[in-house]
Amino acid sequence: QQQVKQSPQSLIVQKGGISIINCAYENTAFDYFPWYQQFPGKGPALLIAIRPDVSEKKEGRFTISFNKSAKQFSLHIMDSQPGDSATYFCAARSGGSYIPTFGRGTSLIVHP
Amino acid sequence: GAGVSQSPRYKVAKRGQDVALRCDPISGHVSLFWYQQALGQGPEFLTYFQNEAQLDKSGLPSDRFFAERPEGSVSTLKIQRTQQEDSAVYLCASSSGQGETQYFGPGTRLLVL
Numbered sequence: 001q002q003q004v005k006q007s008p009q010s011l012i013v014q015k016g017g018i019s020i021i022n023c024a025y026e027n028t029a030f031d032y033f034p035w036y037q038q039f040p041g042k043g044p045a046l047l048i049a050i051r052p053d054v055s056e057k058k059e060g061r062f063t064i065s066f067n068k069s070a071k072q073f074s075l076h077i078m079d080s081q082p083g084d085s086a087t088y089f090c091a092a093r094s095g096g097s098y099i100p101t102f103g104r105g106t107s108l109i110v111h112p
Numbered sequence: 113g114a115g116v117s118q119s120p121r122y123k124v125a126k127r128g129q130d131v132a133l134r135c136d137p138i139s140g141h142v143s144l145f146w147y148q149q150a151l152g153q154g155p156e157f158l159t160y161f162q163n164e165a166q167l168d169k170s171g172l173p174s175d176r177f178f179a180e181r182p183e184g185s186v187s188t189l190k191i192q193r194t195q196q197e198d199s200a201v202y203l204c205a206s207s208s209g210q211g212e213t214q215y216f217g218p219g220t221r222l223l224v225l
Binding site for chain 2: 006042045046089099100102103104105
C-alpha cells in the first residue's frame, strides 16, 4: 500500500519555467511533510518542509503548497534552472514516528 | 566537511555471498537510520539506532539482514546469503535527535549477480 502518491514520474521544463510536483496522502496522522532533492550518486537532501498548520511555505525559488482537506501537497520550483535537474521526493511523517514515508520520486530535467 | 560517509560505494556480490556495508555518521549524531532504495523508488526504512541501541528493526525484510552499532558511532549493515532481490542502494542517515533532520550519506549500490 503506497501511503504517499507522487506525480508525475518525470518532468521536463525549460530554463526559467515553473516545475510543479504533486503528492497525495491517505494517513491523516501525518503532520510533517518534507521534500528531498537527490542528485545522481548522492543521498537525498532535505530541501524544504511544511506542517499542516500553514497552507504555503516559501524558501527562495521553492514553494510548498498544502491542502489539508484534500490531503495533497505540492512543490513549485520557480524560474527553474538546469542545476535543479535532480530527482525530487515528497515524504510524510506522523508526530509519533521518526520514519518518513517517501513517494516514488519525480525525475526533473531542466533544459538550458 | 564532516557529512555522512558510506563504504564501499559499490559492491558486486555473487548470489549467496555475505556482504557488510559501513556507515560513518556525522560526529555526535545519536540517531542513525538505514534505508533501502530500489531503482526508481523512494527510500524505504530498514532500521533505527539511538546510540548503540537498535530501537526499531521493523523494516528489515528478512532474518538475512542484520545491523549493529556497537559503540554508538559507526554502523554496519550485514546481509547474509545475498539474493538478487537484495540489489538496491543502501542509504544511511544520521540526525542529532529522533525527530530532527536526517542527513543522508551517498549510499552503497549493491548488485547481486
